[in-house]
Amino acid sequence: MQHKVLKVNPSDNVIVALRNLEAGENIEFEGENYVLPRSIAAKHKFVTEDLDKGDHVTMYGVLVGKATQPIKRGEQITTFNLKHESEEYSVNKRVPQTNWIVPDVSKWKNRTFMGYHRSDGQVGTANYWLVLPLVFCENRNILKLKEAFDKALGYAFPDVYLRQVEDLVQLHQKGGVNSIDTYNQAEQGDSIGRRMFPNLDGIKFLTHESGCGENNQDSELLAALFAAYANNANVAGITVLSLGCQKTQFTDLMDEIKKRNPDFDKPVLLFEQQAYGTEFDMMSAAIKETFKGLIEANKLTRQPAPLSELQIGLKCGGSDGFSGISANPVLGHLSDLVVALGGKTYLAEFPELCGVEQELINRCVTTEKAEKFEYLMRDYAAKAEAVGAGFDMNPSAGNIKDGLITDAIKSAGAAKKGGTAPIVDVLNYTELAKEAGLHLVCTPGNDVLATTGKAASGATIILFTTGLGTPTGNPVCPVVKVSTNTQLAKKMPDIIDFDCGEIITGEKTIEQTAEDLLEYCISLASGKILTKAQELGQDDFMPWKRGVNL
Numbered sequence: 134m135q136h137k138v139l140k141v142n143p144s145d146n147v148i149v150a151l152r153n154l155e156a157g158e159n160i161e162f163e164g165e166n167y168v169l170p171r172s173i174a175a176k177h178k179f180v181t182e183d184l185d186k187g188d189h190v191t192m193y194g195v196l197v198g199k200a201t202q203p204i205k206r207g208e209q210i211t212t213f214n215l216k217h218e219s220e221e222y223s224v225n226k227r228v229p230q231t232n233w234i235v236p237d238v239s240k241w242k243n244r245t246f247m248g249y250h251r252s253d254g255q256v257g258t259a260n261y262w263l264v265l266p267l268v269f270c271e272n273r274n275i276l277k278l279k280e281a282f283d284k285a286l287g288y289a290f291p292d293v294y295l296r297q298v299e300d301l302v303q304l305h306q307k308g309g310v311n312s313i314d315t316y317n318q319a320e321q322g323d324s325i326g327r328r329m330f331p332n333l334d335g336i337k338f339l340t341h342e343s344g345c346g347e348n349n350q351d352s353e354l355l356a357a358l359f360a361a362y363a364n365n366a367n368v369a370g371i372t373v374l375s376l377g378c379q380k381t382q383f384t385d386l387m388d389e390i391k392k393r394n395p396d397f398d399k400p401v402l403l404f405e406q407q408a409y410g411t412e413f414d415m416m417s418a419a420i421k422e423t424f425k426g427l428i429e430a431n432k433l434t435r436q437p438a439p440l441s442e443l444q445i446g447l448k449c450g451g452s453d454g455f456s457g458i459s460a461n462p463v464l465g466h467l468s469d470l471v472v473a474l475g476g477k478t479y480l481a482e483f484p485e486l487c488g489v490e491q492e493l494i495n496r497c498v499t500t501e502k503a504e505k506f507e508y509l510m511r512d513y514a515a516k517a518e519a520v521g522a523g524f525d526m527n528p529s530a531g532n533i534k535d536g537l538i539t540d541a542i543k544s545a546g547a548a549k550k551g552g553t554a555p556i557v558d559v560l561n562y563t564e565l566a567k568e569a570g571l572h573l574v575c576t577p578g579n580d581v582l583a584t585t586g587k588a589a590s591g592a593t594i595i596l597f598t599t600g601l602g603t604p605t606g607n608p609v610c611p612v613v614k615v616s617t618n619t620q621l622a623k624k625m626p627d628i629i630d631f632d633c634g635e636i637i638t639g640e641k642t643i644e645q646t647a648e649d650l651l652e653y654c655i656s657l658a659s660g661k662i663l664t665k666a667q668e669l670g671q672d673d674f675m676p677w678k679r680g681v682n683l
Contacts, residue, residue, distance in 0.1 A: 142194035176454025219488035268344030268379035360389030361589035377407030441475030446587035453600025454536025457546020460598035465552035488541035606666030
């Protein structure tokens with residue numbers, strides 16, 4: 134039987150509605166009775182005591198807000214009576230975590246997944262060829278290559294929307310206005326043709342609006358980002374288009390690659406338009422040499438790899454009031470399992486760690502790592518405040534509507550994705566992970582900027598929780614959409630891969646669900662299944678220009 138309400142932490146002074154509660158309803162919880170003066174929608178919270186203006190609200194055991202006016206016992210917290218507030222943090226207050234309880238992973242100790250083994254020792258969950266432009270001037274040529282390769286090699290998706298427009302054109306030409314009103318859209322079918330290269334999961338074509346006419350830092354970061362993607366274990370080789378005169382040069386890219394991985398030996402093919410002269414000559418050369426590269430990439434086959442080779446990114450987006458109760462804790466327990474197995478996990482989105490900084494500082498394995506985290510957090514926050522975009526502005530309209538009233542509430546729930554394991558390293562944007570364990574990665578909370586950054590640090594699978602729904606994917610890293618509630622999973626089945634709603638209904642525990650999700654990840658890493666984002670061709674990519682993004 135589903136419970137009506139939940140208190141996340143014993144020290145909290147708010148209670149979460151697990152279903153819609155009616156005005157005047159008497160809520161019995163932990164020996165107390167709460168008569169609700171007004172209706173409260175599921176995912177929202179009411180206070181357990183009378184609060185005066187300035188009093189603190191605590192959730193997840195941490196400070197998440199301050200009352201802006203008196204709030205009576207049983208009343209809902211809203212943007213009208215509560216504002217963001219969080220605890221101060223400092224390395225000087227650090228109390229090192231020394232008692233991590235390692236989960237039992239004996240059932241997975243001898244398990245393997247079928248991955249792609251690279252010569253530098255990395256193991257990918259997929260095998261992609263990457264085609265990218267060093268400057269936005271080459272975006273058109275990238276898209277022309279995409280059209281040609283995808284259709285010829287069987288990687289293209291049927292254009293179901295083109296079919297619909299063509300059908301409507303025919304109906305209109307026949308004068309069938311009434312037929313248009315009753316027209317049923319065409320169903321999406323299978324990919325256009327049989328894939329020529331069965332061991333190549335795809336050719337991924339990136340576009341962007343950077344590479345020239347910008348500050349040096351952004352141009353350097355673009356080269357660093359592409360270098361990190363070239364190094365990702367899911368990438369077999371890359372084709373690079375260059376105009377020639379842009380700020381981000383090919384030598385910058387190669388310098389960044391070697392800086393990250395001195396043993397890098399994947400093929401990197403350069404085609405510079407100003408050197409070739411005509412577009413046709415450059416494109417013809419790029420097609421010929423890339424095709425030869427695809428033949429070699431297709432020779433690599435999946436082989437068994439221990440689960441210690443898993444690299445899993447932890448992300449949330451389109452969050453709701455259940456995110457920190459169901460799906461995010463599931464990712465947290467899964468992260469602990471993967472860490473216990475010797476794998477790597479990545480927790481990013483620094484604007485959504487606001488309010489839990491001290492806990493994370495305490496979990497860093499060394500003072501040096503804690504100092505790096507504090508520096509990156511304070512530097513990011515200061516830059517945001519300098520342009521009037523503090524972290525408190527992070528929650529979106531959808532977040533607020535579904536119960537995430539302050540950034541601290543959102544952040545405390547978001548941080549649950551990181552589980553309880555020690556933090557072995559703190560990575561700046563485009564830095565690569567070098568050791569097993571849980572990593573903090575400096576990225577914005579923005580869905581695509583964050584997923585782009587996780588793949589750059591080395592993630593080969595990204596688990597992405599959502600309570601409202603988002604189609605976000607990534608070109609080189611499969612993105613698994615994990616719903617916080619079953620209603621969403623049923624409403625948007627074309628984008629949701631895994632449902633955590635049974636935690637809310639009380640049918641499953643967080644631990645059971647995390648174990649099921651780990652089994653899903655093993656199948657995905659072995660190429661037995663595809664994510665919905667992969668099936669839709671959702672290849673979102675966005676370089677972070679180091680202005681302020683939340």
